[in-house]
Amino acid sequence: MTPALLDGLVRAAACEVLAAHGLDPAALPAEAGVARSRRPAHGEYASTLALRTAGRVGVAPRELAGWLASALAERPEVADADVAGPGFLNLRLTAAARGALVAEVLSAGDDHGTVGEDAAAVETLVERRVRAAPELVQAVGADAARYALARSPEKAVREVPTRRTLDNHLFRVQYAHARAVALARNAADLGVQPGVHLELLIHPCEGELIGIIGAFPAVVRTAAASGEPHRVTRHLEALADAFLDVHDTCRVLPRGDEEVTELHRARLATVAAARQVLANGLGLLGVAAPERI
Numbered sequence: 001m002t003p004a005l006l007d008g009l010v011r012a013a014a015c016e017v018l019a020a021h022g023l024d025p026a027a028l029p030a031e032a033g034v035a036r037s038r039r040p041a042h043g044e045y046a047s048t049l050a051l052r053t054a055g056r057v058g059v060a061p062r063e064l065a066g067w068l069a070s071a072l073a074e075r076p077e078v079a080d081a082d083v084a085g086p087g088f089l090n091l092r093l094t095a096a097a098r099g100a101l102v103a104e105v106l107s108a109g110d111d112h113g114t115v116g117e118d119a120a121a122v123e124t125l126v127e128r129r130v131r132a133a134p135e136l137v138q139a140v141g142a143d144a145a146r147y148a149l150a151r152s153p154e155k156a157v158r159e160v161p162t163r164r165t166l167d168n169h170l171f172r173v174q175y176a177h178a179r180a181v182a183l184a185r186n187a188a189d190l191g192v193q194p195g196v197h198l199e200l201l202i203h204p205c206e207g208e209l210i211g212i213i214g215a216f217p218a219v220v221r222t223a224a225a226s227g228e229p230h231r232v233t234r235h236l237e238a239l240a241d242a243f244l245d246v247h248d249t250c251r252v253l254p255r256g257d258e259e260v261t262e263l264h265r266a267r268l269a270t271v272a273a274a275r276q277v278l279a280n281g282l283g284l285l286g287v288a289a290p291e292r293i
Contacts, residue, residue, distance in 0.1 A: 001077050001097040002104060002214050003045065007034040009078075010047050010089070013071045018057060021067070027056035034091075036215050043080070043090030044211050050087040061087025098207060099198020099266070101214040105273040106194070113217040114280045121224035122232060126150045126285055129229075136160065143287045144170060150285050151233040169237055170287070173278060176240035178293040180275035183252055187268050190253065194272050195265025205249045206267070209242040209274060216277050220284070229285070236281040243274045 001009075010032035015025040033048040050065035057064070068089055069081040077097040082090050105112050113119070129149040130137060137145040140160045147170040148160040161168040166175065187193070201210065216235060223231040246252075252267045254260050279289040 001093060001101055003034055003036070003218055006045060006077075006091070006093070007032045007047075009075065010034055010049060010068070010072065010091075013075070014049055014053070014068055017064075017067045017071050018053075021059075023057040023059070028053055035218075036211055037090060040208065042084055043082070043092050044207065045091045045093075046084075047089040047091070048087075050083075050089055054087065065089045093207075094199075095202045095207075096199040098210045099201055101210055102198050102201075102270055102273045103196070105213055105276055106269065109276060110280060110283075112276060112280055113220045114284050118221045118224035119284055122220060122229050122284055123286070125223075125227060125229045130286070133157070146286050147233060150229040153228065153230050164293075169233070171293075172244075173233075173236045173240045173282065174288070174290050175293050176243045177275055177278040177282070177289045178291060179247060180243065180271050180278065181291040183247075183268070183271050184275070187253055190260070192253065192260055192264060192268060194269035195262050196269075197262040198266050198269060200263045200266045201270060203246075203250050205242070205245045206270060209239075209246050209270060212239045212242050213270075213273050213277050216281065232281055232284060236278060239274060239277060239281075243271075243278075246270070246274075 011028060014028055014032065018025045018027070029049070029052055033052065034045050037043045037046045050068060051061045054061040054064045062083055065083040065087040069083050072078045072081040072091065077094060078091060079094045080092040084090050126146060126149065130146055133145065133149060136149070136157060139145075140148075140162055144160050144162055148157045151169065161170075164171050166172045201207070212235070219231050219235040223229050246267070250267055252264065252271055254264055282289040
């Protein structure tokens with residue numbers, strides 16, 4: 001389930017809740033305001049819908065959020081829903097819902113988050129910065145210059161790292177992509193194919209990675225609307241970090257004579273989805289996504 005679909009699910013539940021309490025669903029805003037939680041320990045996603053609606057219908061925000069949490073907890077896509085603070089709604093998806101998101105990314109392929117006016121706007125933003133800094137491109141190379149120019153919120157770059165170490169943001173993103181390609185290559189050598197039982201992906205690291213994978217289209221939209229391409233680079237860096245966490249924590253491929261399981265295949269599908277988003281994001285910036293480093 002993508003964040004956009006989750007937003008629609010929360011709003012639909014809010015419509016039903018308000019109607020059940022004799023209140024007007026027309027008071028709801030157009031979107032539920034679902035976003036990745038800034039505090040993962042409290043939930044994968046958070047919504048401000050109750051805070052933005054309660055005053056319009058004459059109900060305390062926490063009370064409305066409580067109604068919503070109870071309704072959403074009954075949905076098969078939602079593992080847990082609770083209320084925090086003055087009326088924030090925190091949500092966790094089921095493993096099956098997260099797995100469906102991986103399948104959607106793999107189905108979309110190169111189009112995931114990189115088609116339409118928003119993607120074109122981000123590409124234009126980066127291109128303008130590159131055209132304004134030909135000396136930088138000549139000094140450090142196209143990839144390093146493009147990434148640094150896109151990454152800088154101030155539109156001015158003071159220093160561009162060129163060392164091939166993981167503290168270099170661009171290298172870390174490209175390294176993560178290359179590692180994902182290497183895993184796929186090794187899997188092919190072993191005859192292991194990505195699986196479909198994605199509900200098996202229950203490790204917290206896997207949940208974090210899948211959430212970042214799914215948020216990519218929303219990040220592109222926000223970057224386009226705000227004129228801030230650095231949102232895309234920071235997202236790619238978070239994705240690279242989450243992928244490397246999974247790489248180091250959750251064994252993707254069997255070792256030695258170990259039997260291949262559906263969990264291995266499911267993890268391989270997640271690796272493929274992460275690689276796809278890394279490639280799409282780098283492509284949006286006009287930067288290479290190397291298959292070997």
